[in-house]
Every structure is written in structure tokens, then in C-alpha cells.
Amino acid sequence: MMRFIHADMPSLDLARLMEDVEPFECALMEEFYNNYAGLKDEMRTADIYGRYGHLFSEEAIAVVAASMEQAGENEDIRWLRFLRTFSTMGHVENAVKAFTDRVNTYETQAVVKLDGDEIPYRFVPVKLRNEPDAKKRRALFDAKIVVTEKINEILVERMATVHDLSVVLGFKNYKDLCSSLKGIDYRALEDQMDSLVRRTEALYMSTMDGLLTERAGLSLAEAWSFDIPYAFRGQEFDELFTKELLVEKFYATLRGMGIDPERYPNIHVDLEDRPKKTPRAFCAPVKVPDDVRLVIRPTGGWRDYDAFFHEGGHAWHFGSARPDLSPEYRYLGDNSVTEAFAFLFNYLPSNPLWLKEMLGMKDPEGYVRFTLVNKLMFLRRYASKLTYELKLHSGRVTAEFQDIYRNCLQKALKFRHTEKHYLEDVDDAFYCAEYLRAWILEGQIRAALEEQFGEDWFKKEKAGTFLKELWSYGQKFTADELVKTIGYVDLDPEHIVMEIERGLAD
Ligand SMILES: [Zn+2]
DSSP: OHHHHHHHHHOOOOOHHHHHHHHHHHHHHHHHHHHHHOOOOOOOOOHHHHTTTGGGGGGHHHHHHHHHHHTTTTOOOOHHHHHHHHHHHHHHHTTTTHHHHHHHHHHHHHHHEEETTTEEGHHHHHHHHHHHOHHHHHHHHHHHHHHHHHHHHHHHHHHHHHHHHHHTTTTTHHHHHHHHHHOHHHHHHHHHHHHHHTTTTHHHHHHHHHHHHHHOOOOTTTGGGGHHHHHTGGGGGTTSSOOHHHHHHHHHHHTTTTTTTGGGGTTEEEEEOOOTSSOEEEEEEEETEEEEEOOOOOOOHHHHHHHHHHHHHHHHHHTSSOOTTTTTHHHHHHHHHHHHHHHHHHGGGGOOOHHHHHHOOOOTTHHHHHOOOOOHHHHHHHHHHHHHHHHHTTOOTTTTTTHHHHHHHHHHSBBOGGGGGGTTOOOGGHHHHHHHHHHHHHHHHHHHHHHHHOOTTTGHHHHHHHHHHHHHHHSOOOOOHHHHHOSSOOOHHHHHHHHHHHHOOO
């Protein structure tokens, strides 16, 4: 009898796992798109995880592990590695999905109360960067922290669960889980970033102090984190970066590389203004490459251009993947790769030649310096986030990490931070490292483009052909592999450091 019952239960095989990656990703992306595009109020990812729970079960992890062990020595098992990462990470996400949905719901509904006004929690950053009065920024920030402390109560439980589960799954800690599944040596990356931080220390302090003094009337030592977005508001550039021309400039850039946007009916641009649409641009690769959605709600100014070009980079990367690639390479893999292509486009509106030719900016030097100080600040910020997260995820979360967070960020950035952001400022699974690797890879891809096609590579059809070839592989190759295929030995931050040093030299 037992045997009969057992035979009746569908056992989970590898084929079923492989089959369901795509429909799961499609359902999840559709849900994100509908919520962020303002088409649907609530976000119900828990339902989707429920439907596809078998992808993230302990059995699924075991099935993939067994297949990896059985594979022959010379067999290419990268897709199995990607699948193992997907199942294990998904297992962790699945275990905390109730906390995640609670945080999202709380954030969507929370309001910050100030002088009789009620400001939606997620709208606070927009308010802060447009508020010229430092005292008012302080008051708004203090009011925001009251809500942050409430959210921290959920986040700390969520993180403790993640930390505990990592040990249950047989890893030393969460750092070890992420590092061994993704195959990234975070310590080595930290070393590389440490030397970048040291090497750019004096340059950062003088240029950032100068920028803050000029634009916010504050020295670097006086400034708080909430003063920084205001200092980088750059209102005087608004007249060139108009929202009316945004999409047209992006399309013109693609055409310059021989890429005709008309020939990409699979990439849908959503510009519609809906009251609940998020102010942040995003790309939803709902079905790769057949249905990729590029969404923005332009508000005017340089940030629109950086954000839309960034998401456009993702859209063309996913939208150009070969349809016959297996789903593991179209949906999974190393996200440093798609982020690098996003950065490649993201930084075109900071490129002096692009600014002159596409926007008609007469003397781009001042604007380019402004963007490079911003970039240097972000590189140092993410370097310090990596250092902090390596400490945080090496054990179990405690209240002590509030001070550790503040100290790590202040050491690299020199302006003041609140310790209350010690959980809110952390993305899952060391995504900070994906960004850092993407910044490095982008610097190297761009250097290769410049060397082969000239400084105005973005006007060369051959550069477009070169990119389309790289895009066609989706995320089959990791950033470490991709950088070798374009002629480098390894990921090396030298290119971005030199760009910043040259651009910011007096
Ligand atoms: Zn991105």
C-alpha cells in the first residue's frame, strides 16, 4: 500500500523545476509591474510563491544538488549552478515573504506627519531633494524616522529569520550562503574597493566639500545624509533635460548605434501618467525577450535621463536575448551583467560628447564634474555598504549594528548618518556587490568600446553590433567571464578610478 501511495505522489524532478522557472518569473514580474505602474493597489507576491512553492522546497534544493553531483567532470553545469542559487535564494525569500509583504504594505500606506501635513512615506525622498531650507529638511527627516523605527521592528525579525535559516541550510552564515551560491568573493571585492576609497580620499573630500558648500551652503562635516540629494538637485540643468524630449533622445541614441527601436515591438515603453505610478523608473522583463516593459513617470531634470537610460539599458539587454537560450540564462545568472549594461546607458547623459551632440550643451565641463562627484560619492557609499553588510551577515543581527552601520558609512562618506537606517539601507543578498561589480564592468566595457570604435562609439553602427552580440547571451556569462571575452584579465576598478581622477583634476 505504502508503495502505491508513494507512486501516486508526483515526485519533483529536474525537468519540472526547469519548466516552471519561466512561468514563475513571468507571474512575479507581472505582479511587480501592475503594482509599481499604478494599475493595482496591493502586491500579492505571497500568492505567487504559494503557487510555485515546489521551486523553493528543500526537495528542490536537494534535486538540483544531486544533479550537480552526478554531472560528468567536463559537463557545463553553469545552468545547474544558476538553478541551485535560484532555488536556495527563493527558499529564503519564501520563508520571509510575510514580513516582506508587511513591510511593503506598511510603506505604501504610512504617512509622515509634519506641521499638520501628511506626506506619503515613499514620497519623502522627493520632498527632501526639493527642499532648499536645511531646517525644514531636518524636521521632515526627523518625522520620517518615527515611521522608519516602526518598519525596523518588522525588518529586524525578517533579518533574524534570514540569518537563522542560512545556518539551517548548512551554511556558516548568510554571507557564506550568498558568497558560495553566487560564486563571488566578497572579501576580495572589499579589498579592491578599500583601495579605491583610500586612493580617492583627498579628491572626494575636496570636491564633495566644494560642491556642498556651493550648492547647499554646508561643509562636508556639517552636512547630513538628507542634505545630499538636495545638493545634487541641479535645477539649473532642468531646461536641457526636458521630459518632452526624454524618449526621443534615448531612441536617437539607439539609432546612432544602428539599433532601430521600431524593430523592437517586444519592448513596451509606458509613459502614461497614473496617480499611483511610482516616481522611480523601472524595467519589468515580464517574458524575456518577448515582453519587456520600460516604465517611467518623468518629472523633469537630469535624474529622469539617468534613470530612463539606465532602465533602457536593462530593457535592451533583456529584449535582445536569444529566444532559444534556456530560461536559466534568460532569467537567472549574475545580475552584475544586466546592471553593467544599464550603467553603460545610464552614463551616456554624463558623457561630454553625448551632451554636446545630443542635447546641444555648449560647455559640458561643469555638468560632467557635477556627475563625477556624484558617481564617486555613490562608489564610496556602496563600498561602505559592502563593508557593513559583510559584518552584518557574518553572524546574527543585533542592536549593535546600528552604530556599526553609522560608523561604516561616515568613515567613507564624511557626512553624517542616522543609525536608524541600519536595516532599511540593506538590499537582500549583497545586491550592493552586484552594483559595485557592474560599475567596474561598465568602466571596462566602455573602455573597450572607446578603444575599438572611438570616443564617439555611441554613434557607430559597429558598436551597436558589438553590444547586440553581448546582449544576445542574456546572463549566461558572469561578469568575471564577460570581461575576459572583451579582452581583460579580470574585473578591475582602474578604469573608473582613472575616469574620475582625470575628470575631477583641476
Ligand atoms: Zn538597474
